[in-house]
Every structure is written in C-alpha cells, then in structure tokens.
Amino acid sequence: MSTLQMERRDFLRLSVGSGGGLLIGLCVPGASKLAVAEERSESAFMPNAFLRIGTDERVTVIVNHSEMGQGVYTALPMLLADELDADWSKVGYESAPVDPKYNHPVFGMQVTGGSSSVWSGFEQYRNAGAAARTMLIAAAAQRWNTDPATLRTESGAVLDSTNRKLSYGQLAEAAAKMSPPANVTLKDSKAFKLIGTPVKRLDTPEKINGKAVFGIDVKNPGMLTAVVARAPVFGAKVKSFDDSRARTMPGVRKIVAVPSGVALIADSFWQAKVARDALRIDWDEGEMRAFSTSQMMQQFREQAKSPGTSVRRDGDPDAALSQAAQKIEAVYEVPYLSHLMMEPLNCAIDLRSDSCEIWTGTQFQTVDRAAAAKAAGLPAEKIQIHTTFLGGGFGRRATPQSDFVVEAVHVAKAAGAAVKVVWTREDDMQGGWYRPAFLHAIVGGVDASGNPVIWRSRLVGQSIMAGTPFEGMMKGKKYDPASVEGVDDLPYEIPNMAVESHNAQVGVPVQWWRSVGHSHTGFATECFIDELAALAHKDPYQFRRALLTKHPRHLAVLDLAAEKAGWGKPLPEGRGRGLAVHFAFGSYNAQVAEVSVTDGKVRVHRIVSAVDCGRYVNPGIIAAQLEGGAIFAASAALFQELTFENGRLQQTNFHTFPVMRMNECPEIETHIAESNEKSGGIGEPGVPCTAPAIANAVFAATGKRIRKLPIRMTEAA
Amino acid sequence: MISFSVNRQHVNLDIDPSTPLLWALRDHLGLTGTKYGCGMAQCGACTVHLNGEAIRSCVASVSRAEGKEVTTIEGLSPDLSHPLQRAWLAEDVPQCGYCQSGQLMSAAVLLRDKSRPSDEDIDEAMAGNICRCGTYPRIRKAIHRAAAMMSTGGAK
Numbered sequence: 001m002s003t004l005q006m007e008r009r010d011f012l013r014l015s016v017g018s019g020g021g022l023l024i025g026l027c028v029p030g031a032s033k034l035a036v037a038e039e040r041s042e043s044a045f046m047p048n049a050f051l052r053i054g055t056d057e058r059v060t061v062i063v064n065h066s067e068m069g070q071g072v073y074t075a076l077p078m079l080l081a082d083e084l085d086a087d088w089s090k091v092g093y094e095s096a097p098v099d100p101k102y103n104h105p106v107f108g109m110q111v112t113g114g115s116s117s118v119w120s121g122f123e124q125y126r127n128a129g130a131a132a133r134t135m136l137i138a139a140a141a142q143r144w145n146t147d148p149a150t151l152r153t154e155s156g157a158v159l160d161s162t163n164r165k166l167s168y169g170q171l172a173e174a175a176a177k178m179s180p181p182a183n184v185t186l187k188d189s190k191a192f193k194l195i196g197t198p199v200k201r202l203d204t205p206e207k208i209n210g211k212a213v214f215g216i217d218v219k220n221p222g223m224l225t226a227v228v229a230r231a232p233v234f235g236a237k238v239k240s241f242d243d244s245r246a247r248t249m250p251g252v253r254k255i256v257a258v259p260s261g262v263a264l265i266a267d268s269f270w271q272a273k274v275a276r277d278a279l280r281i282d283w284d285e286g287e288m289r290a291f292s293t294s295q296m297m298q299q300f301r302e303q304a305k306s307p308g309t310s311v312r313r314d315g316d317p318d319a320a321l322s323q324a325a326q327k328i329e330a331v332y333e334v335p336y337l338s339h340l341m342m343e344p345l346n347c348a349i350d351l352r353s354d355s356c357e358i359w360t361g362t363q364f365q366t367v368d369r370a371a372a373a374k375a376a377g378l379p380a381e382k383i384q385i386h387t388t389f390l391g392g393g394f395g396r397r398a399t400p401q402s403d404f405v406v407e408a409v410h411v412a413k414a415a416g417a418a419v420k421v422v423w424t425r426e427d428d429m430q431g432g433w434y435r436p437a438f439l440h441a442i443v444g445g446v447d448a449s450g451n452p453v454i455w456r457s458r459l460v461g462q463s464i465m466a467g468t469p470f471e472g473m474m475k476g477k478k479y480d481p482a483s484v485e486g487v488d489d490l491p492y493e494i495p496n497m498a499v500e501s502h503n504a505q506v507g508v509p510v511q512w513w514r515s516v517g518h519s520h521t522g523f524a525t526e527c528f529i530d531e532l533a534a535l536a537h538k539d540p541y542q543f544r545r546a547l548l549t550k551h552p553r554h555l556a557v558l559d560l561a562a563e564k565a566g567w568g569k570p571l572p573e574g575r576g577r578g579l580a581v582h583f584a585f586g587s588y589n590a591q592v593a594e595v596s597v598t599d600g601k602v603r604v605h606r607i608v609s610a611v612d613c614g615r616y617v618n619p620g621i622i623a624a625q626l627e628g629g630a631i632f633a634a635s636a637a638l639f640q641e642l643t644f645e646n647g648r649l650q651q652t653n654f655h656t657f658p659v660m661r662m663n664e665c666p667e668i669e670t671h672i673a674e675s676n677e678k679s680g681g682i683g684e685p686g687v688p689c690t691a692p693a694i695a696n697a698v699f700a701a702t703g704k705r706i707r708k709l710p711i712r713m714t715e716a717a
Numbered sequence: 718m719i720s721f722s723v724n725r726q727h728v729n730l731d732i733d734p735s736t737p738l739l740w741a742l743r744d745h746l747g748l749t750g751t752k753y754g755c756g757m758a759q760c761g762a763c764t765v766h767l768n769g770e771a772i773r774s775c776v777a778s779v780s781r782a783e784g785k786e787v788t789t790i791e792g793l794s795p796d797l798s799h800p801l802q803r804a805w806l807a808e809d810v811p812q813c814g815y816c817q818s819g820q821l822m823s824a825a826v827l828l829r830d831k832s833r834p835s836d837e838d839i840d841e842a843m844a845g846n847i848c849r850c851g852t853y854p855r856i857r858k859a860i861h862r863a864a865a866m867m868s869t870g871g872a873k
Contacts, residue, residue: 069813069850200809205797207814208805210750210790214815217749225744250733268744269753270736342754342762342815342849391752391815392849425755620809624855628812631851654759654847663840665853 044172047135047180049101050080050128057156057169059084059091061125064102064110065117066095066363067203068341068393069628070683071621072117074201076125078617079118082194083129083187086168087156093202095387098365109366113398113512115585115681118617122679123186130184132175139174140166189615189676198620203389215361215388216422218348223418224253226411227272227427229279230261233647234432234507235286238262242280249275256414260403263411269422288507289647293437296506296644297333300460304331304441308458308500309478311488315496320454324445327454328535330717332442332524333708336642337435338657339513343391344428347408348420355382356412359420360405361390363398367469371402375409394632395512399433400468426652434642435513436462438483440524450536452547456498457487457524462510463503479503482512486521486584486688491554492529492547508644514632515687518584522688523637523695523709526580530696531705540696541567541579553612553677554581557590560610560671565592574598575605578696580689586680587613588673591630593666593693597702600713604634604666604694612673613680619672622682626670629686635660637691641710721782723748724792734780738772739763741779742789750790750818754847761846764819765789771826773845790818793825801825804863812850820846824860833864 045053052060061077073093081091096102102110105120133153140158141148143166151158157167168175189195206212231237241262243255251271256263262281266272321327348359356376362368365385373380390397397404408421423431438461445454463480465471474480479501481488487499513519533543541562548554558581562568571577574596581590594606609626616622639658643650651657695706704716719730723746730745737756742748742765751774754762758773765774766788767781793799797806801824811817820843827834827842834842839857848856 067813069811071812198809200806201811203814204806204809204811207811207817208790208802208821209793209797210748210818212814213749214752216753217743219747219749268740270733270740270744340849342760342813342847343752344754389815390813392813394849422753425757624809624812624852627854628851631853632849653757654755655757659760659847659849660851660853661845661847662843662853662856665851668854 045132045176047132047175048128050125051132053132053168053172053175055169055172057087057090057167059086059156059168060094061091062094062096064096065121066112066361066387066390066393068112068361068363068390068397070117070625071201071618072112073203074199075118075617075621076121077202078194078199079121079125080129082192083126084133085153085155086129088194088199090156091202098369098385103366111366111398112363112393113395115587115684119586119679119681126186127184130186131180134181134184135175135178136168136171138178139171143171143174195617197618199618201621212389214343214391215348215359216343216346216391218359218388218420220348220350220418223348223420224265224267224415225269225272226263226265226415226419226421227269227276227424228258228261228263228407228411228421229276229281230427230431231283233283233285233291234288234509236283236288237286239282239284241282246275246278249278254414255279258407258410258414260407260410263414265411265415265419273424285647291507291647292645293336293643297437297439300439300504301331303460303502303504304439304458308460308502310498311479311484311501312497312499317454317456317496317498320496321443321445321456324453325448326535327443327445328531329441329443330528330531330705330707332440332527334438334520334523335640335709336437336508337513337636337640338429338642339392339394339396340429340657340659341390341392341394341396344425345396345404345423345431346421347404348418349408349412350418351376351409351412354378355384356409357384357386358405358408359386359388361388361393361397362405363390363393363395364402367400368402368405371406372409375406376413394514395516396433399511400470403431403433425654429652429657430649432509433511434508435519436464436510438520440520442524442528444528444532446532446536450538452492452494452532452536454496455490455492455494456500458500458502459484459487460502460504462506462508464510464512464516466503482517484521485517486582487525489583490525491551491583492544493550494547514629515584515684518582518684518688522580522582522584523691526582526689526692527695527707530578530692530699544581553588554583556673557581557588557610557612560673561590561592561608564610564669564671565594565608567592574701576697576699576701578693578698578700580692580696582688584685584688586678587611587682587685589685589689591689591693593690593697595694595697595701597698597713602638602694602698602711602713604638606667606669607634607690607693608669608671609686609689610671610673611682611685612675613682613685614675614677615679616672617679622672623670625682626686627668629684630668630690631660631665633687633690634666634694637694637709637711639710719779719783721784722786724788730779732779735778737775738765738777738779738782738787739774742774748789748791752815752818754816759847760816761823762816762819764822764846766822766826769826771823790822793821799825800863800866801828801859804859804866807862808855808859810852810855810859812852816846816848820848820856824856824863827860828864828867832868834860
C-alpha cells in the first residue's frame with residue numbers, strides 16, 4: 001500500500017504505439033509536470049499500412065521492425081518521408097501491430113534480424129510514401145480543378161505553378177477519398193533530401209527524459225508482477241517445492257508450478273523476488289547435471305581430428321597439404337556468450353478467455369504470436385502483440401521457441417490477472433539461448449615463394465537451426481549454414497581449400513548472437529590468414545591484398561581502413577597494429593586495431609573501421625552501429641566467457657561476465673565507402689573484424705598468437 | 718511510513734523499508750525512467766541523485782531516502798533543456814536508450830563538480846555506467862559539449 005501526497009493527482013495515458021489504438025492507463029500520481037501525455041495523432045489519411053497523416057499535419061510512420069537501438073524508427077521513416085516530401089519536423093513513428101501486412105518482404109514473417117531492416121524496407125517504405133504523395137496531389141488537383149501533372153510537392157505541402165499551397169494536413173481528408181495509384185515512380189537518387197544524410201534520430205528525446213516505454217516499464221491496470229524460479233541445470237524438472245515461508249510473505253498472491261519452474265506472483269517485483277529467495281525447490285536435474293564446458297571443449301578437440309561434413313572443397317586439398325613447402329596448424333576456440341541486453345527479458349500479458357494481449361520487446365512477432373496462441377489455446381488472430389522499445393536485442397529477443405513469451409502465457413493462466421514476468425539479471429544470463437561455443441581447427445600451407453596453396457578449416461560446434469522450426473533453412477544440408485557462414489565463402493584466392501563441419505550435440509540452448517556464425521568465423525579466419533602471412537614473412541596487409549584481387553569491395557574497405565589507420569607508420573613503443581576484413585550480411589567491413597599489453601593486460605587504444613554497405617540511408621546511424629559493433633565485439637574478445645561446471649553456469653551478472661566500460665573504451669574512427677550497390681546490413685557487419693584485429697595487433701605488439709577468446713596472455717601461443 | 722521528496726514533490730510510502738529505492742520509484746511511484754539492470758551496483762542503469770549525490774538505487778533501501786531529496790531522470794529537466802540533454806541530442810547519443818537515464822544522472826553530478834572535466838575525469842565518473850550498445854564515444858563527446866555550453870553561460 002502506498003499513500004501519496006502530491007500537489008495533484010493525475011492519470012497519464014501513455015501510448016505504447018499500438019496500431020490498434022490502445023492506450024495504457026498508467027497511474028502516475030503527481031507526475032504531470034514531469035511527463036507529457038502523448039495522444040495518438042489524428043488519422044485523417046491512412047493510404048496504406050505504413051502511414052497516417054492527420055489534419056494536425058502529423059505524419060506517423062508505422063514501423064514493422066523493432067527498435068532495439070539500431071535506428072529503424074528513424075531510418076525507415078526517412079525512406080517514406082523522402083518520397084512523400086514530408087516536413088521532417090512533423091514526422092513521428094509508431095510500432096506496427098502483428099499482422100501479415102507487416103511481414104518482412106523476404107523472410108515472410110514479422111521479424112527484426114539478419115541486419116535486414118533497411119534493405120528490406122528500402123522499396124517498401126519509399127513506395128508507401130510515393131503512393132501517398134500521389135493521392136495528396138490528386139486531392140489538391142481536384143480542389144483546384146487542375147491537372148495533377150502541373151503540381152509539385154515540397155516540405156509537407158502541394159504547390160501549383162503560382163506557388164498556391166495546400167498542406168498535407170489540409171488535404172488529408174480529401175486525399176483519403178482518392179484511389180491509391182496502381183504504380184508509382186520513385187525519385188531519382190539525386191533528388192533525395194533525407195536519404196543519405198545524417199538526420200538526427202527521432203527517438204532521442206524520449207530516451208533522455210525517462211519517457212520511452214520499454215517492456216519492463218509496462219504497467220496495466222490491476223497488473224501483478226511475477227518472477228520465475230527456473231531450472232539450475234538445463235532440462236531439470238521440478239520434483240517438489242516448499243513454499244511454506246514464501247506464501248506468507250507480504251504481497252505474494254500465488255505460487256505455482258509452470259513448465260519452466262515455479263512462478264511467484266506478487267503485487268510488485270521486489271515482493272516477488274524476495275519471496276522467491278525463500279522458496280525451496282527439489283529438482284530432478286536430468287542429463288545435464290554433470291555437464292562441464294572444459295570437458296566439452298576437450299571433446300570438440302577430439303572431434304576436430306576426424307573429417308566433418310564437407311561444406312566446400314576446391315582443388316585437391318589433401319595432395320596440396322602433402323606438397324606444401326611450409327605448413328602451419330592452429331586451433332581457435334571461442335566460448336558460449338550471453339547477449340546480455342541491458343534490459344533483462346520481460347513480458348506483460350493480459351490473458352482473457354477469448355483473447356490475449358502481450359506487451360514486450362520482441363524481435364519475432366509472428367513466431368511469438370503463434371507460440372503464444374498455442375500456449376493460450378486461442379486462435380492466433382486473437383493474440384495482439386504490442387512491441388515496446390527493446391533495451392537491446394542482439395538476437396536474444398528472436399527466439400524460435402519464444403521462451404519468454406510462452407512462459408509468460410503459462411504464468412498468466414495461473415495468475416488469473418494481468419501479469420508481467422520480469423527476469424532478474426541472473427535469470428537472464430542463466431536462461432540459455434547463447435552464442436554457441438566453437439572450435440576451428442585450421443591447417444594451411446604456402447609454396448616456396450610464400451604463396452598460400454592450401455587451407456583446410458574444420459569447425460566443431462552446435463547448430464542454431466537444427467531442431468527448431470527454422471531447420472528448413474538448412475535446406476537439406478547436413479550442416480548448419482549459420483555455423484559456417486563467413487568461412488564457406490572465404491574470399492582469399494587459395495587453389496586448394498576444404499571447409500568441414502561437425503555438428504556437436506550438446507544440451508545447451510543456443511541462438512543467433514549479433515553477427516551469428518560470423519562472430520567466430522571472422523575471428524578464426526582473419527587470425528589464421530595473419531598466421532599464414534607470418535609464415536610467408538609478408539606484411540599482413542599486403543599479403544591479404546594479393547589474395548583479394550578478384551574482390552574489389554573487400555579490397556576497397558581494406559585499403560580505406562589501412563590508409564586511415566596509418567598502416568605501416570611508426571607507433572609508440574609497445575604498441576602494435578592488427579587488421580581484419582570480412583563480408584557479412586551484405587556489407588564489407590575492415591578494421592585496424594591498435595593495442596598495447598602491460599602486465600598481461602590488453603589495452604585497445606584505437607579502432608579504425610571502414611564499411612561498404614552499399615547505398616546507405618543515414619550515415620550518422622551507420623557510424624553509431626560501427627562504433628557499437630566494435631565495442632560489443634571488443635567486450636567479448638577481452639572479457640566474456642560463459643562456463644559450466646556440474647551443469648551450472650558459473651557466471652551470474654556483470655561482475656563475472658564483464659562489459660567494456662568507458663575507461664576501457666578505445667577511440668573509434670569510422671569511415672563509409674561511397675557505393676551504389678544494393679544496400680547491405682549494418683547492425684551486425686561491424687562485429688566480426690574486431691576480435692581478429694585486436695588479436696593480430698597483440699601479435700604485432702608482443703609476438704604472441706591469440707587463438708582463444710576471451711584473450712588471456714597466459715594462454716597465448 | 719517513509720517520507721522523502723522526489724523531483725521536488727513530497728511523497729509518503731507505506732512499504733517495506735528494505736525495498737530498494739529503485740523498486741519504490743518504479744513500482745510504487747510509477748517513475749519508470751530509472752532502470753533495473755543488475756541489482757548489485759554493477760551497471761549504473763538505476764543511478765539517481767540522493768541529496769545531490771549519484772547513487773545506485775538498486776542497492777539503496779528506500780529507508781535511506783527518509784527526509785531526503787531524490788532526483789530521477791524525470792526531474793532532470795521538464796523540457797529537455799538541461800545542457801546534458803541538449804548535448805545528448807546534438808551528438809545523437811542513445812541507441813537502445815535503456816542505460817541513458819543512468820548515464821545522464823552520473824554525468825550531471827560530474828558536471829556540477831567539475832565544470833570542464835578532462836577525459837580522465839569522465840573515465841572516473843562514468844566507469845560505473847555500462848552501455849551495451851557502445852555509446853561511450855558519443856557520451857564522452859556530449860559531456861565535453863555540455864561542459865562547453867555551460868561555461869559559455871548555457872548558450873543555446
């Protein structure tokens with residue numbers, strides 16, 4: 001119970017951006033001075049699923065991708081607004097409801113992933129804007145009784161040859177009566193006003209005054225909060241539990257077994273959490289009770305000694321290996337990793353007998369809706385999902401099994417009231433769906449002149465796709481493309497090449513983690529090419545250049561990064577430079593890292609990152625993604641590792657799974673190569689090069705090879 | 718009953734005094750701008766001011782606020798006019814935005830104590846605030862920009 005004595009009481013109505021027009025009544029007594037109630041803009045003109053124009057001049061763009069920091073609430077509205085000739089100061093955003101009309105045009109479902117939002121929306125959003133513009137012109141032509149061809153648009157208005165003007169707001173109601181055009185002509189790129197410019201993000205204001213609503217902030221009338229005591233070991237089941245103390249604790253409403261564990265449902269988060277601490281659960285720990293990652297890696301090393309499923313085979317690798325003048329073998333290992341979004345998982349549910357509403361930060365609306373429908377026993381169309389802001393995603397919030405949504409449905413069934421399931425940081429870290437641990441055993445050789453003649457990579461690790469509804473994406477292959485991406489298309493011109501894959505069977509749930517397979521293939525391949533260069537006594541930059549003559553876009557970003565980083569120029573004593581180049585998600589990235597090593601501790605001083613992501617929309621956001629991608633990857637390279645002993649994860653929170661901090665952050669410089677090629681991705685392509693660039697720089701500084709992440713100088717070769 | 722002020726408004730809360738201030742703000746006062754990230758003073762997402770000092774509200778019991786003044790992100794400025802907010806806009810700092818309330822509240826205390834902080838001062842004051850999206854380079858620039866604005870009399 002709380003009593004409040006405020007200057008005044010007020011009920012704020014906060015829009016969470018639902019296309020269904022739903023407003024959440026959030027009781028914030030006395031907060032009227034601090035937050036401004038947001039009402040939905042008028043919607044006089046809704047020419048298509050992506051746009052509303054009000055008589056108040058507001059242009060609301062409905063965004064079918066989730067905003068998790070990557071800037072889609074700005075970039076996609078830019079595409080539409082440019083073709084619409086909207087007044088940018090009047091443009092806002094709203095998250096799309098779950099509906100097939102918001103499906104990803106290539107993936108066929110509503111999903112945010114694969115660094116695909118901008119390229120997949122590039123035509124979709126421009127078409128939507130252009131169609132609306134045509135209808136607004138038609139409305140003005142009718143009003144003025146003139147030929148539409150004589151009219152033009154500018155900054156949110158239609159003008160005639162005498163500069164007579166009607167604003168889009170003034171035309172909205174009339175435009176709504178026009179028929180949508182069968183075809184639209186898109187602008188020539190020379191006519192773009194917004195596309196290609198560093199427009200400031202639209203969502204910054206509400207992210208710096210506390211107003212932005214993330215899933216964890218959702219509060220519905222009468223809503224309870226739940227935490228779940230989940231299995232300490234993957235696959236463990238509840239045998240029995242003793243809640244005699246917990247159920248007498250203040251605020252506790254219900255304690256019930258759910259498929260994932262035991263749910264504590266209380267009036268507030270803290271009451272639920274404290275009660276959970278008082279709960280005693282006896283678990284049947286199952287097959288994973290003795291699992292250890294050190295044993296698993298030992299098994300991976302053994303597995304790598306035998307040939308795996310062939311992924312790629314060029315020339316005659318076996319003969320080339322026996323004939324090579326010099327050979328080198330290296331084993332690279334990377335650990336399980338947590339996505340570790342700043343906002344731990346959560347999901348708010350209002351489950352009624354005939355319908356269900358869900359509020360959460362998800363990357364996977366279509367899949368979540370189907371899974372929630374099944375768990376709730378309702379038809380999919382009775383499930384509404386309101387996508388809030390995501391406090392980071394990095395792949396974790398696109399779970400093929402919809403774990404955090406399905407669990408919340410089960411909790412809601414038990415609660416018999418609106419409920420929000422909140423995960424603690426520990427719950428989030430221990431909840432699985434990690435970047436899989438991987439081992440790359442690589443053998444390579446050069447001829448007498450130092451030219452590489454053979455490369456053989458053998459990978460061992462868990463498949464992300466196998467056993468999920470996405471197994472179809474393996475297209476009948478005996479290997480998972482997501483395991484080998486980035487090594488299966490290794491661009492270096494080496495006549496004899498073999499790539500083989502072993503699918504490890506381990507009971508740890510794994511998932512896509514920012515840059516997926518590239519997060520480890522980039523590391524292993526770009527470190528090994530450096531080792532080959534050293535074997536050939538060649539400069540690692542020139543060595544790569546000579547092998548990339550047929551790959552001009554790789555070469556261009558490599559040259560750009562090397563030039564901007566001052567490759568070859570003298571460095572202060574004790575520092576070293578390393579580089580890497582990699583293609584992922586339609587974009588080319590090269591990075592040069594500058595490091596020093598003191599008392600076994602690696603300090604990254606500077607990273608220069610150059611990208612060719614084709615035609616781009618917002619260079620400011622691209623720079624931010626390259627900065628963020630490098631820091632995300634550097635955190636993993638320097639600090640992060642998940643390990644298991646006796647089936648239990650050894651890491652729990654930021655102190656045991658550290659993230660790079662301000663005082664550790666290098667200076668980061670970003671460069672974008674001008675390109676007219678098809679747009680590529682940007683959320684993930686900036687990740688793969690960072691770890692190998694740092695590792696190669698450590699070699700340059702110390703002469704020691706890094707073959708295992710996170711970097712520990714005591715383990716360097 | 719615990720009595721304190723939040724963003725210059727008096728509040729009385731009748732809740733377990735050991736409840737962390739973070740959850741009192743979020744669940745009992747509806748001030749959800751202050752974020753939960755770790756629950757053990759590791760990440761700084763929950764940073765608020767208690768009598769003007771930056772504290773991690775996830776490990777401070779609400780009873781510590783008794784008779785004191787709490788300022789949260791909602792109270793930093795009502796209209797985005799704080800120099801830090803203006804600098805954050807100019808440098809396009811946030812990505813996902815989840816940690817930014819805490820970043821701003823830590824930076825506000827830094828700028829109050831040091832009108833022209835050095836990079837080392839920024840490292841020291843901001844090392845307790847984790848950003849998973851990697852906005853650190855922009856936070857650094859924005860703090861320098863805000864400091865410059867303030868030293869020129871808050872020029873608009």
